[in-house]
Amino acid sequence: MMKIRLFLLIALISFLNMTAQSAKIDSEKLLEYYETQRYADAARYLQSIYTEDTQDIKGLSQIAYCQLMAGKLSDAEKSYLKINTLQPDNLSTLFSLAGINSKRGNAFKAKSYLQQIIQLDTNNFSAYKQLAAYEDTSEAKLKLLTKANTLNATDPDVAYDLSMVYRELRQYQQAYDVLKTAISADMENFSLQQAQLPLANQLGKYSEVVETGERLLKINADPNIINELGQAYFYLKDYQKCINLYTTLEEQGVQNEGTLYYMALSYRELKDYNKAALYAQKTIDEAISDHTTLYYAALAGIYEAENKYNDAITAYKRGLTFGPSNIIYYRLGLLYDINLKQPKNAVSYYQLYLKNKPDQEKENEQISYAKSRITTLTGVK
Template identity: 70%
Template sequence: MKFPIFICFFIFISGVNAQMIDKEKLLEYYESQRYAEAAQYLQSVYPEDTKDVKALTQMAYCNMMSGKFPEAEKNYLKVNTVEPGNLPVLFSLANINSKRGNAANAKAYLLEIIQLDSLNFSAYKQLAGFGDTPESKLQYLKKANALNRTEPDIAYDLAVAYREIKQYQQAYDVLETAIGADKDNFTLQQAQLPIANLLGKYEEVVETGENLLKKNTDVNVINEMGQAYFYLKDYQRCIALFKTLEDLGVQNEGTLYFMALSYRELKEYDQAAIYAEKTIDEGISDHTALYYTALGGIYKSKNRFSDALEAYKRGLMFKNSNTIYYRLGLLYDLNLKQAKNAVTYYNLYLKNKPDPDKEKEQISYAKARIVSLTHPKEVAIK
């Protein structure tokens, strides 16, 4: 860190009036990384309306390094006015705006950079993070990758973008090139495994996975290897790998499903049935009923009452829910005008012991509607 700081310092000193600057004091600020104090010192030396580019740049840098982004931006903008088209200044302005959450401004500065330098890799790399659409992000990543095919971060991000649009061969090729330049890059190899599986390169997945596991036990690698062994019809190894994940408590619906299928292929039907049931249990979320409740409410708001009814009832398949019982009562009562079904669900709501404090109004309403719907004539006389 000190070496480039000294370079900046001496370049700066050589370009300004040395008599105006206490070199030793400024050097001390830099050595101890007291950038805020360095900025204050420089501001005390130069007038506020100075147009000295080197001084303004140095003050801007010190303010940026000390986290004073508004002051840094102000200084850099002055430099940009005096000396437009300065790429380091434009990059700094883009960086400051990015850190302050001003994405539109940051992107504008980066676009200005590529207008000045259409082959600027760093600008395209940063622009990918400001892509307004998946398509624009992909284009920026492709351009950056074309300029530097071995840069690992861009290769990884581009492969992910290709995978999202199901262009698996392109994703694989991008990673293959980057891995060729860095054969020990665990992250790139791990990213390539699921893509290789999707392309049917199962033996490659197993070979690469085994090498990776020698360096580091990773559940994602084990997961991809287990799938590869399944498609290679090596069901015992598939089970063994996924059993490892189960023992670690990191199984999921997919791993359990492959275990069920593997036991079935081995004609171990009792075990297959056990893991089929585990798969079903794993696939059911504690929140599934809540999701169907929300869906039912959406359909009801759109007057799609039959769809709302179906959504609520699906929710009950996962969990007995006071909220769903109550909403079904309301739906049958007020929207579908089916009194008998409304009473059934109001009763189920009450039998399910709703909280008497939190649901006081709903309980009172359900009881009143049961009486009204069950004895409409008596209610009318009263």
């Protein structure tokens, strides 16, 4: 505590010595505000010392800093803008303005200040790093992050973000190499090592995935690590280890289409065909979304709007292969009834709709209509 107090006191003395109005400032009082993090009080105190039209850069900087630390972003911005007018092109001020606008959600202004910094200092690592976060396209992010990575290849945040962009662009070797450089500078950075696993798998470095993955699992049994490790064991033809790992995911209820697929293939390689078939079916079931029928219904509706009735029927019936659907039964009934004038087929789908027990409250209108059309088309009440 004494060291912190001494540091703050030295900083304050330095500030006061460089300020024309230093005789008016109670350094002990200001130090107390800083130590207790009462930045709003510190800002008010400094504003009571400096006049509103002061042009004292050091004084204004202290006020702006205290306002920023107190969360008074609007006031802090005004103070920094005044500083920027009195002393244009100051990088520290521009960074502060960029940070304030970032916190306030004004991406346009934040980007503008960061771009000004780059114009003033074309090798400013922090500006490139921050600016990349505002870009929407992979290409724009790549350009900025590559520059930042060139300036500091061991920064873990930039290395991670750049590797993700390369991965998105399917440039796996570049992504792997960026992470490798950053990891070599920090061998205990497990986040970077985990990010490298899927890239190593993609590049066929399966033994490396096993070595790194097993080490990471001792620290954190993350499903993503298990997923990558299981794949590596499969390609190394250690099928039982692959199955063992993916079984743990299944027991936790975090299996996915991919893990089930590798289990099916592993059982097949071990000639356990019953389990291979079981997991092949599980893979198929996992791949089918609960909403697949709705997607096909939407597609069929589009075909209907274009009067492409045969295509619509094909889409509707394809949707039914994923399970019964009231929407599709009803829409097929309408399509055969109204557009294709095929009463027999229309009645068949209206009946399937009613047999599938539609919600009496929500679908009362459709239920009544289907019943009335069956009566009309069959002549049977």
